[in-house]
Amino acid sequence: MEENTIYIGNKPVMNYVLAVVTQFNDYDTVTLRARGKAISRAVDTAEIVRNSFVQKADVADIQISTEEVENYNNEKTNVSIIEIKLVK
């Protein structure tokens, strides 16, 4: 895990906004990574950061991909991934 990658999960969106703003004190680039239903929260985080907290931040790149994961029945299933790269 790179230090300036933030993994977006199921916490409230403002937790991740705070994490991004904090990382921008040390880095010019912060990447948000999320999968499955957390993808929309990653987009929310990026939008809130650049509209309200780090207005010089911009979206440099967005990538989507697919990962195979095992669920709790040991069945393999596909999950979508998003990576949003923010640069200030």
Place this chain on the structure above:
Amino acid sequence: MEENTIYIGNKPVMNYVLAVVTQFNDYDTVTLRARGKAISRAVDTAEIVRNSFVQKADVADIQISTEEVENYNNEKTNVSIIEIKLVK
């Protein structure tokens, strides 16, 4: 509404996959647009289309933005938008 833009809502993801595959019969470019919680379904749709149904399709561009909407109490609130442009 452009004919080759597909609005992703709350239906099962395979409905949207079918819509994209159908549009690719007539267009070289199909744009998926979603907001809020449907954003992750738009990413799923793009990934399923290009991994399974239209393998020459690729992601040409992804844009995120914010729209102000009124909820049923007439309060304004912000919602995130994603637009995924697929090209075959």
